[in-house]
Amino acid sequence: MERILEQAPRFFSGQNLTLLLEAAGLTLAMTLAGCLIGFGFAFVLVYLRQTPGLWGLPLRWICILYVEVFRRIPFIVVIYLVLFFIQTVTPDASLFTIAVIAICLYAVAYTADIIRGGIESVPVTQIEAAQAMNLSRLQTNLRIVLPQAWPVIVPPSIAFAVSFIKDTALVSQVGVFELTFRGKELNNQGYSGILVFGTIALCYFLLSFPLSMLGQHLEKRLGTPRGERRSRKIRHT
């Protein structure tokens, strides 16, 4: 305890704080970039997985295989796979890029299942009504299904991203200067482990808590029947 108190002023120096702030920014950036891009691709994957007909069969199969495989590999293994694969293709790719790609690949698999669940929660009768009006599959998805699936998709997707903020700690293994990596560095410089990792833990909390709150807010808002949402006004001309 005495050691912590003694080290604290030195530890919370401007230089160290900048370092941690940067690391926190990097952690957040990696997670958000990876999850957002992954979320986008997940929609494409789910759409392809719905391809009807016989010629869509291999496509459906590949999509299912992708989700099932990536959900069964530990994230750290995905990171190493991406690292070694990318480094053979383009040796000068930045570690940040590699981390984002790894997060993205992983996020696609997880959010694809969330999106599929949301889409399947929309009654098939809504789709039939759209088909009967000659809406195409894409139009039906964009105009009818997704807007209704949204309340089911958004909250667990945000929960996934929030939980992933901490899982990104694993990319420190390949040397990305994110929070946990900096923590180990500072620890090696002789700062008390409790002090260092206590601060790091607080950083992770501060990163993910606002996102969690946003998720809860959206969940409440999206769960409200449309007619009762006051901010949503539609005009006709």
Next chain:
Amino acid sequence: MAHLAVSDVRAKYGTLEVLKGVTFSIGKGEIATLVGPSGSGKSTVLRALMGLTPVTGGTVEIAGERMNYSSAREVRAARDRMAIVFQQYNLFQNMTVMQNLTLAPLKIKKWDKQQVNSEARRLLGLVGLSDKADAYSDQLSGGQQQRVALARALALKPQILLLDEVTSALDPELVNEVLDAIRKLADEGMTMVIVSHEMAFVREIADKVVFMDAGQIVEAGTPKEILDTPKTERARDFFSKILRH
């Protein structure tokens, strides 16, 4: 010449043949009603006409144009000429009443926006819901939702309107408001194929009654012929059960 001629239409769910060759026709402005026990294939006829249940054989002729549902293009052509109203209304939950009415006319038919909007307002007036244009379906009663669904189908200016048990999901006191709207359409000369269990309504509105059982047409004729003096044992049996009370 028949406005709608359905000939030998067949449909399958998997390996189960649910329509075993259905043939009937109606003239322009006429109303056919399909009646019969549950699972007889009445609703499937309407679903097959809209290409929602795959048609495996037969042809359908609408105003002289023949289609056989053998390709996506054929199905689109059929859907372009008809509109359907479902038992459960199936209004798009994420849209207002007005958006429900104008979506397909604007995005699929690509009609002029101003005309589409004024036509939508006229139709809402016709079904007595002018004040609900900006409401969402969860703010409407079942009867109101079904009238919106009716207006939405009419907004497509269909040559033939298909009504699939449109009052079956409604509370009894809401049935009449929907039937009144359908009566108005009949007065306007809309050609309709109606699946209904409301026998009094069928008797009043139909030009032709088609009695179905087990995926086939058993008898067809005027309401009087079919409801009062059915020729087949199967039809007599059915009507004696449902008309008794």
